[in-house]
Amino acid sequence: MSKIFKDIKLPIDQELSEHLLWLMPESGGYRILRQSVDARKKHSPHFVYTVEVAEKGETLKTEAFSLPRISKLPATFQKPIIIGSGPAGLFAALRLVERGIPCKLFERGSQSADRIKGINRFWRYGELDRRNNVCYGEGGAGLYSDGKLITRIKSDHIPYVLNRLVQFGAPEEIQWLSNPHVGSDKIRRVIPKIREFLLQNGCEIFYNSQVTQLLYGKNCVTGVITEQGHQHHSDHVILATGHSAEDMLQHLIDSDVFVEGKSFAMGLRIEHPQAEINRIQYREFADHPKLGSANYKLAHHDNQSGVGIYSFCMCPGGYVLSSGTEPDALVCNGMSNFNRNSPYANAAMVVSIQHDKLFGEDRMGGMKLRKELETRAFQAVKEVGGSKELPVQNLVSFLQKSNRHKVTDTSSPSGIVNTRLDQLLPSFMYEKLKEGIEKFESQMKGFISEKAKLYGVESRTSCPLRVTRDDSTLQSVSHRGLYPCGEGAGYAGGITSAACDGIKCADKIFESLKTIED
Incomplete structure (x- = not known):
């Protein structure tokens, strides 16, 4: 049976594999669970590890994060709608399709390759593309923020987020480093792979299709209207527009959706x-x-x-x-x-x-x-x-x-x-x-x-407003069917926390559909 060794302190020039052979001479492979650098001034810099070591002949099991799926969608099913393709929106969509729930994803900007062209023009010539910039477009603000995955939140969803990022091409080390980051250069190659997976597994994606209005019933949201004037109806709308979507926040306020100021x-x-x-x-x-x-x-x-x-x-x-x-x-x-x-x-x-x-x-x-x-x-x-x-x-x-x-x-x-x-x-x-x-x-x-x-x-560390939601259902306290999500709704502060929040909202939709199925 494998053993976990915590708080292994090694000088920066000592090899971990050599130390593990001393700890368990009859061992098999090993897996790093956590790695950090301790550089406090009272001693020389050294690495600190938590490691799982297999016994000889044993194979370490890797977490697959397999998810329960919907076996049969209800006859009245309408695809959940996700507004925004930043970390919250992308991981909400990913979670839904992995649970067998097709969905629709709307993004005001372009795919990442075209988005980057607009950003480069802005940096070089000062020509701002209102649709494709460092905050708007596929990948959201997280596409240009170092790919930092450090978060202060405690969530059971963090290992899933890191696992899926690695699955789509992020460096494997993000799963154990204490300060993980993908890098802005590498995350640009990860996002298109997530997009391809979504498209192959039941997610419709609408680029250059800004959602300008929500559709409302009595104390509920029933769908969206895009800038092209197209209506899309759904009982479940995830609002993941990011911290800079002031136009959407103003629309919510004008429509009497409950929004409050926050620090x-x-x-x-x-x-x-x-x-x-x-x-x-x-x-x-x-x-x-x-x-x-x-x-x-x-x-x-x-x-x-x-x-x-x-x-x-x-x-x-x-x-x-x-x-x-x-x-x-x-x-x-x-x-x-x-x-x-x-x-x-x-x-x-x-x-x-x-x-x-x-x-x-x-x-x-x-x-x-x-x-x-x-x-x-x-x-x-x-x-x-x-x-x-x-x-x-x-x-x-x-x-x-x-x-x-x-x-x-x-x-x-x-x-x-x-x-x-x-x-x-x-x-x-x-x-x-x-x-x-x-x-x-x-x-x-x-x-x-x-x-x-x-x-x-x-000035864009987080949103100054919160689209307030119920702690249990994660739906707007004033309009059921609306799931305020991520940084723009006031519930996250970075790539990892936003992704985890998208997952939470998607899981609530899964639970509601599963109840109908049962």
């Missing part, structure tokens, strides 16, 4: 030379080939105000991207490819925006502030003669409220212009960011560096 986070994105982050984290081992590009995770909580300042979406060996969805607004985000070999490291530095304290009864307060900052960022670039570039400020100058240090280098494919980001942000956000960054310097000596820079604005 979220905004700020700037910080970039250092990757070599500096490696030196801070790994010290004299900074250039060791087994360690690769170092990452970090930082957080500070102001107990008096209740405001949190923290890093988010850290991209080792990455790039800072212009990620807006409106022609008169600028947004930044980060990504890195699988090898993480850019000479820069970046991460969001964000401040928690407390809805109740800042906006009270104004549920649109967060959305208004987001729009205001994105517009101000665009105007700041225009005022200094820029067009498509991202606004940037040297970190030391930001803290000193000056423009003394100019930034000349960047990872951004859109280029940069030097601006006063310290003047762009509301004073409360500036003060909290300054407070947090100074605290982070005490945690990572050298974090405040003249080689570091800040980009504006990091």
Whole structure:
């Protein structure tokens, strides 16, 4: 019978296989269940493993994640509708077809190959494609976010998500690394394989078909209307439109679907030379080939105000991207490819925006502030003669409220212009960011560096609104048949959590159909 060994600590130059032979001389194969790097300063960097080891002659079983299926659909069956093909929508569709439930998937943008062409034109020439950009199109915002699979949620669906990503071409290591990522270059090859599987297994996909309206009955949703004017009817509509679909959120509000304001986070994105982050984290081992590009995770909580300042979406060996969805607004985000070999490291530095304290009864307060900052960022670039570039400020100058240090280098494919980001942000956000960054310097000596820079604005960490749903049925509290899902509905914050939420909604539909079948 196989044995599981936890908390195996090995120096970075020691081979795991040799150590396992010492632990179990009469062993067969082994499987890594978890791998992480411990680089705390009190000792040398080392790997920490959890490993399952087979006895000699034994074969380790792999989880197939086989699912119960619908054997017979009801006579009145209408295919469930999914709006949006980001992680939540794609995994909702995948889960449904694997359970024998055909469905319809609507996406306002194009397939990933055409979408990438629109994104590249935007970065190079500043020509925004409202249909295909870093937030809209097949794959959603997750297609250009490093393929990071790190999540704070606890869900039984996480192993299924990772397994299916590997099945469609993601690196196998994402199933055991503590900080898994697919890479923006590799995830672009995974998404088309998921699409092909869906099409072969009962999912109809409608690209360049924005859902502009929902169809309503009495306290329920009965289908959708696309921009082409076509109606599609269903008793089950999964709303997975992402955190940037303001037009759909406004339609829901206008239609009296229950939507409420929620807290979220905004700020700037910080970039250092990757070599500096490696030196801070790994010290004299900074250039060791087994360690690769170092990452970090930082957080500070102001107990008096209740405001949190923290890093988010850290991209080792990455790039800072212009990620807006409106022609008169600028947004930044980060990504890195699988090898993480850019000479820069970046991460969001964000401040928690407390809805109740800042906006009270104004549920649109967060959305208004987001729009205001994105517009101000665009105007700041225009005022200094820029067009498509991202606004940037040297970190030391930001803290000193000056423009003394100019930034000349960047990872951004859109280029940069030097601006006063310290003047762009509301004073409360500036003060909290300054407070947090100074605290982070005490945690990572050298974090405040003249080689570091800040980009504006990091405003799409999550949606400022929540389309409220019932905890049990996952349907809208005001309109049955509507399943608010993922980041855009306020129930996720990243690829993995969004995918898990899509699965949860799909499983609720399966349960309702299974009840009819039984």
